Amino acid sequence: MNLTDEEKVELLRIARNSITNAVNGKELPEVEPLTENLRTPCGAFVTITINDTLRGCIGYVEAVKSLAETVNEVAAKSALEDPRFPPVEPYELDKIEIEISVLSPLKLVKSVDEIKVGEHGIMIRKGWRRGLLLPQVAVEHNLTKEEFLEHTCLKAGLHPDCWKDKDVEIYVFTAIVFKESDFKQKIEEGL
Known part of the structure; x- marks a missing residue:
């Protein structure tokens, strides 16, 4: 899969919205995959860092949902459910950096x-x-x-x-x- 810059920006926007909603106790936003690549089932991880220090990372190894839906789900999980860290707090939202890894099949x-x-x-x-x-x-x-x-x-x-x-x-x-x-x-x- 080759992602365009626009698709990457859209995935980052999806992840940011998901994390913001999750941290603020709201439901995950609805995602509407805009391109074929974003509709394609694909594994992905979302990594959250603050000042280059890991703050959360969760993903799906295998393709279980569309890429857009996968990023939406794992972004929220990275913020709240990584067992190595306490949940991300609202005051941290302006400090986090989001990284996405879109995986090839194993x-x-x-x-x-x-x-x-x-x-x-x-x-x-x-x-x-x-x-x-x-x-x-x-x-x-x-x-x-x-x-x-x-x-x-x-x-x-x-x-x-x-x-x-x-x-x-x-x-x-x-x-x-x-x-x-x-x-x-x-x-x-x-x-």
């Missing part, structure tokens, strides 16, 4: 040699446990491939070397990643 890899750090995100599954890290995490934290795998195992609640176990499934995916600061002027102009 691809099972046969070897970790197929993983390209900086290009791929990873999902590790063992039994009912699973952990996922977005592609930008490896870059932002300057992780090696092995460290990226270890952190994904830990995210799943498993030992860091579990990626070497024979019964572990490793999936890769790519993501289109964009944030509000990328489109500050267009957002301010209401485009």
Whole structure:
């Protein structure tokens, strides 16, 4: 999928409206996907930061709803339901930065040699446990491939070397990643 700048701005607007409503105790806004891309079922994550510090991140790995509906739902969940953080408060709304990651379908890899750090995100599954890290995490934290795998195992609640176990499934995916600061002027102009 290739998203236009206008589609990215629309998704950021949807996420901002969703978060604002959720934090203020209102219902999620209705979304009307305006383009074919926004109507396409797709996995996505919404990441919330304040001063480059993570404040919430939740998403759907697999395509369960249209991209627009997915962003609408996971944005609210990122603000209120990430178990690692208290819910975002109304006074924080002006401080948050929203980043959206639109995911490609998952691809099972046969070897970790197929993983390209900086290009791929990873999902590790063992039994009912699973952990996922977005592609930008490896870059932002300057992780090696092995460290990226270890952190994904830990995210799943498993030992860091579990990626070497024979019964572990490793999936890769790519993501289109964009944030509000990328489109500050267009957002301010209401485009």
